């Protein structure tokens with residue numbers, strides 16, 4: 305287990321034409337910022353990794369996530385949703401929105417354990433995921449675009465989504481300044497070139513990467529900040545919960561010194577360079593949770609940042625594990641061997657969700673109002 309999304313098996317056809325269209329765009333406009341490239345590689349309607357092709361987050365896909373690992377993840381988050389429902393005085397119209405709901409493996413157990421039914425929305429850019437969600441959860445409203453959403457009281461959950469939002473890439477220079485990496489075409493291949501950093505990138509770096517030494521590489525998460533702002537603005541009251549790999553700006557410093565956190569996933573492995581075969585692989589970076597928390601505070605919410613193991617344990621998951629272990633022990637003393645194995649495997653799943661160097665090391669930002 306690592307601090308990264310867990311790669312899984314799977315094959316998919318390569319996107320056709322996207323690389324050529326990126327080349328044509330560069331031909332018209334010159335080198336494009338990396339975040340523009342990443343936006344096309346992941347979200348282009350005709351070849352983006354998420355917006356075309358098969359379901360990505362499932363056992364046969366490119367990676368495994370906490371909800372794909374165990375239903376206990378969604379069932380534990382149900383307790384958070386229930387607490388918010390009570391805190392808001394059981395508000396009429398209380399809404400649960402999951403952003404990037406994948407195949408529904410978080411919502412399904414979550415809704416299954418609640419003894420009341422929130423209005424539930426799933427925002428998904430992937431047509432394959434939207435179809436899977438409609439099949440698995442017919443009562444959930446599945447929407448492709450946040451612009452279709454109106455304000456509500458309730459909870460927004462995003463698990464392993466913010467790490468995909470496009471990043472600009474900046475490099476610290478010897479004189480203490482910054483350059484920005486852009487994508488250029490040398491005829492055959494897409495290549496990275498360095499150019500002066502845009503002003504919005506410089507402002508972000510000043511706020512969140514001032515301590516990075518010469519040679520350090522930083523993913524500037526402007527799109528993540530904008531996303532957080534929009535999610536908070538949707539909320540009349542309630543909470544936005546962001547769960548992902550990443551750290552504070554300070555915690556990310558060693559990784560930035562060593563060349564940054566941008567990486568790709570495909571099938572079993574960390575994949576190739578992000579410029580190879582755009583649309584064929586997941587591109588991701590560690591989330592700067594200090595930057596997200598700053599947006600949350602600036603937007604008037606109370607921001608709390610903690611680790612996934614801490615968050616889930618506070619919601620009772622470690623107690624649940626202890627209870628399952630007791631039941632497993634009881635079965636071991638002359639009980640049903642099959643039931644004992646089932647209990648053992650549920651305990652193992654929870655251990656995975658809480659593993660201090662795996663999913664447990666993910667960060668959880670809760671922005672409440």
Ligand SMILES: C[S@@+](CC[C@H](N)C(=O)[O-])C[C@H]1O[C@@H](n2cnc3c(N)ncnc32)[C@H](O)[C@@H]1O
Nearest residue numbers: 354361369404405406427428429430433463464
């Ligand atoms: C890594 S998967 C995680 C899926 C699910 N949340 C889970 O934890 O298993 C990311 C999911 O978010 C969706 N997605 C990515 N960017 C998105 C965005 N900007 N808005 C909505 N959905 C997005 C993808 O289609 C994909 O289903």
